Amino acid sequence: MGSVCFVSQVATKELLLRVSRVCGECYESFKEGEVIHYDMQSYRYLCQGCQEKLCEKMNALCEVEEEVGEGLFR
Numbered sequence: 001m002g003s004v005c006f007v008s009q010v011a012t013k014e015l016l017l018r019v020s021r022v023c024g025e026c027y028e029s030f031k032e033g034e035v036i037h038y039d040m041q042s043y044r045y046l047c048q049g050c051q052e053k054l055c056e057k058m059n060a061l062c063e064v065e066e067e068v069g070e071g072l073f074r
């Protein structure tokens with residue numbers, strides 16, 4: 001899923017040397033070759049799963065709407 005709120009890129013070895021090597025949300029380590037997503041609102045990198053979850057909670061302005069209350073925190 002693409003989103004204007006994120007910059008998606010493949011985690012090359014060079015990239016992983018420059019950025020935080022773990023997901024800013026679940027703290028999973030990124031693997032080389034994995035697609036990672038830079039969250040331009042929070043200035044952190046996210047893994048695919050967390051990016052998708054965050055995307056669902058974001059409105060058109062890339063703001064996380066916390067008052068959804070529909071069990072999205074699973």
Ligand SMILES: [Zn+2]
Nearest residue numbers: 023026047050
């Ligand atoms: Zn994650």
